[in-house]
Amino acid sequence: MDKATIKSIAQFLNSAELEKREVVKITKEHTDLDVETAYEVQEQLVLMKLEAGNEIIGPKMGLTSQAKMKQMGVEEPIYGYVFDYMVVNGDQLSMSELIHPKVEAEVAFIMGRDVQGPNITAEDILAATEYIIPALEIIDSRYENFNFTLPDVIADNASSSRVFLGTTLRRPQELELDLLGVTLSINGEIRELGAGAAILGHPANAIAMLANMLARKGLKIKAGQTILAGAITGAVMLQAGDTVSAKFDGLGTIDFKVKE
Ligand code: 0L1
Ligand code: MG
Numbered sequence: 187m188d189k190a191t192i193k194s195i196a197q198f199l200n201s202a203e204l205e206k207r208e209v210v211k212i213t214k215e216h217t218d219l220d221v222e223t224a225y226e227v228q229e230q231l232v233l234m235k236l237e238a239g240n241e242i243i244g245p246k247m248g249l250t251s252q253a254k255m256k257q258m259g260v261e262e263p264i265y266g267y268v269f270d271y272m273v274v275n276g277d278q279l280s281m282s283e284l285i286h287p288k289v290e291a292e293v294a295f296i297m298g299r300d301v302q303g304p305n306i307t308a309e310d311i312l313a314a315t316e317y318i319i320p321a322l323e324i325i326d327s328r329y330e331n332f333n334f335t336l337p338d339v340i341a342d343n344a345s346s347s348r349v350f351l352g353t354t355l356r357r358p359q360e361l362e363l364d365l366l367g368v369t370l371s372i373n374g375e376i377r378e379l380g381a382g383a384a385i386l387g388h389p390a391n392a393i394a395m396l397a398n399m400l401a402r403k404g405l406k407i408k409a410g411q412t413i414l415a416g417a418i419t420g421a422v423m424l425q426a427g428d429t430v431s432a433k434f435d436g437l438g439t440i441d442f443k444v445k446e
Contacts, residue, residue, distance in 0.1 A: 187216065187218060187219065187223050187226075191216070192223065192226050192227050192230055193230050195212055195216065195219075195227045195230075195341060196227050196228075196230035196231040196233075196234060196341070197230075197234065198212075199212075199227070199231055199328055199341060199342050199343075200231055200234050200235070202328040203326075203328055203347075206282075206283065206284060206285050207285070207328075208285050208286070208328060208329065208330045208331075209328055209329060209330065210329070210330060211329045211330075211333060211334045211335065211338040212227075212337070212338050212341055213334075213335050213337060213338050219337040219338070219341065220337055221336060221337055221340060223337070224336075224337035224338070224340035224341040225340055225403075227340075227341035228266065228267075228340055228341055228342075228343055231341070231343055232267050232343070235267075235269055240269040240270055240271055241269065241270045242267050242268070242269060242270075242411070243268045243269060243270055243272070243273060243349075243411065243412050244267075244268055244294075244297075244407075244408075244411035244412045244413040244414070245265050245266070245267050245268075245396060245400065245407070245411070245413060246265060246266055246267065246268050246323070246344065246346060246413060246414035246416075247263050247264075247265055247385075247392040247393070247395070247396050247413075247414065247415055247416045248263060248264045248265065248266060248325075248339075248344040248345070248416060248417075249263045249264050249339075249344075249416075250263045250384075250385045250386050250392045250415065250416025250417065251384050251385065251416065251417060252384075253420070254417070258335075258336055258339075259336075260336050262395075262399075263386070263392065263395065263416065264336070264339065264340050264344050265344065265396055265399060265400070266340075266343040266344025266345070266346045267343060267346065268346055268349055268412070268414060269346075272346060272347060272348050272349055273348075273349055273350075273351060274324075274348050274349065274350050274442070277350075277441060277442045277443060278442060278443050278444075278445050279324060279348065279350075279424070279430075279442055279443070279444045279445070280445055280446075281424070281425075281426045281444055281445065281446055282446055284324070284326045284347060284348070285326050285327075285328065286326065286327075286331075286332070286423070287324045287325070287326045287347060287348070287423075287424045288324070288325050288326070288332075288421035288422055288423050288424060289322055289323070289324055289325075289370070289421065289422055289424055289430055290322070290323050290325065290370075290378075290417040290418075290419055290420065290421040290422070291320075291321075291322055291368045291370045291378070291380070291417065291418050291419040291432045291434070292320075292321045292322070292323050292385075292414045292415060292416060292417055292418060293318055293319070293320060293321060293363065293366065293382065293385075293389050293414075293415055293418070293434070293437070294318070294319050294320075294321040294351060294412050294413060294414050294415065295311070295315045295317075295318060295358075295389070295390075295393050295412070295413045295415060296315065296316050296317040296318075296319060296355070296410075296411075296412050296413075297314055297315060297316065297407055297408065297409050297410065297411050297412075297413065298314055298315060298316035298409060299314040299409050300314075300406055300407065300408050300409050301314045301393075301397045301406060301407040302397070302401065302406040302407075303397040303398040303399075303400060303401030303402075303406070304398050304401045304402075305398070306394045306397040306398055306401075307394055308388055308390035308391045308393075308394050309390075310394065310397075311390045311393040311394045311397070312358045312359070312390050314407075315358045315390075315393075316357075317355040317356060317357065317358075318355070318356050318357075318358050318361055318363065318437070319351055319352050319353075319354065319355055319356075319412070319437065320351075320352035320354060320368075320432070320434040320437040320438060320439075320440055321349055321350065321351050321352060321414055321440070322349065322350040322370075322430070322432055322440050322442070323346075323348075323349050323414055323417070324347045324348035324349065324350075324424075325344075325345035325346070325347055325421060326345060326347035326348070327339065327342060327345040328342050328345075329342065332345075349414065350440050350442055351412065352434070352437060352438055352439075352440045353438070354434075354437045354438035356436060356437060358390070360436070361436055361437070362382075363382045363388055363389045363390060364381065364382045364383040364387065364388040364389075365381055365382065365383070365435075366381060366382040366418075366434065366435050366436065366437070367379070367380075367381050367434075367435045368380055368381070368382075368418045368419055368432060368433065368434050368435070369432065369433050370419045370422065370430070370431075370432045371430070371431045371432070371433075372422055372424075372428050372429070372430055373428060373429055374429070374431075377422050378419035378420045378422055379419060380417075380418040380419045380420075381418065382418060384417070384418050384419075385415050385416040385417070385418060386416070389415035389416070390415075392415045392416045393407070393413055393415055396413065419432075424444050425444065426444055426445060426446045427444060427445075428443070428444040429441070429442075429443050429444075430442050430443070430444065
């Protein structure tokens with residue numbers, strides 16, 4: 187696929203996000219879009235957002251649960267980027283800014299040091315992490331009905347849209363991240379639950395994999411970045427009027443309300 191086409195797909199997806207418009211998956215027309223080219227589209231999309239004055243909070247990992255990987259028929263998770271404008275301040279999510287959002291419970295790593303792959307292990311990540319915080323990611327695929335292939339979702343910045351970051355900070359050594367339990371309730375009813383082990387056996391494994399995937403591109407994890415490790419729970423579709431509450435063992439709660 188030539189550079190101009192890659193750029194035009196990135197523009198198309200960026201406009202869909204900015205205009206809150208759902209679109210048909212890219213691979214319907216561009217049947218030759220493969221994973222490698224999809225990351226090139228994502229790179230262009232990221233560049234457009236940076237040129238528009240947005241800043242990267244950190245990369246994120248997606249499709250880190252066995253269930254999601256099986257569903258997509260993939261053996262490797264994917265990554266995308268969370269930008270500053272995606273971080274929600276306060277406790278309200280505006281439906282009018284989004285297409286068809288879903289929420290999933292995650293943990294985020296706040297990095298104290300740069301980490302440069304390859305051959306990074308979970309132990310390297312834990313040693314380089316300053317704090318762990320709870321997070322609720324809002325994914326909002328730009329594709330109709332969340333209907334996409336793996337290259338589609340990679341090109342679409344792994345459905346990144348919004349994130350609520352919790353205020354409880356813990357050193358990684360203070361937590362057993364694989365055993366960390368989470369419940370995700372909507373309107374007072376538990377809809378999803380899980381443990382940190384849902385993320386590739388241990389959330390630090392996902393961040394190590396991220397460092398190694400970035401290294402293939404000559405990139406690294408940077409000190410100060412806040413990195414979403416992947417979902418501990420399944421993703422739940424949101425509607426205006428919903429009240430969302432997630433409880434994280436040892437990491438407090440995150441609550442928000444969905445408004446029109
Ligand atoms: O954060 C993620 O796990 C990315 C999910 C991408 C797939 C989806 O939109 O369901
Ligand atoms: Mg996620």
